[in-house]
Amino acid sequence: MAKTSRPSKAKQQALVHQLIGKIDAQPEDYHAYYELVVLLTAGQDFEQAEALAMKALGKFDHQQPAATTCVMRWEMSIIKLKLMTKRYHIINKLRMIN
Numbered sequence: 001m002a003k004t005s006r007p008s009k010a011k012q013q014a015l016v017h018q019l020i021g022k023i024d025a026q027p028e029d030y031h032a033y034y035e036l037v038v039l040l041t042a043g044q045d046f047e048q049a050e051a052l053a054m055k056a057l058g059k060f061d062h063q064q065p066a067a068t069t070c071v072m073r074w075e076m077s078i079i080k081l082k083l084m085t086k087r088y089h090i091i092n093k094l095r096m097i098n
Contacts, residue, residue: 012043030060037075046083053079 019036026032033056040049053076 009043012039015039016043030056033060034075037079041075041079041082044082044086046079046086050076050079050083 016036016039019032019039022029022032023036033052037049037053037056040046040052057073057076
């Protein structure tokens, strides 16, 4: 099985800007929000991913089918878990220094 490579940082930034443009052009399309949350999470930009997911949940919670809301909430759980893990490792590194 071939390992898939991550896009370069420049490619990720280009994709982020492309999705932001898509959101600006079609602000009622939840797909672009979801795609951007996934991209930000993959790029380990958990703070922005969490903020965008919260914004999307607030915007689409009552407008979209329950399955979509469930998927967004699941993605939020993953982001929060990764963010907590990142913070945990930072705290442990700081403890080792002291």
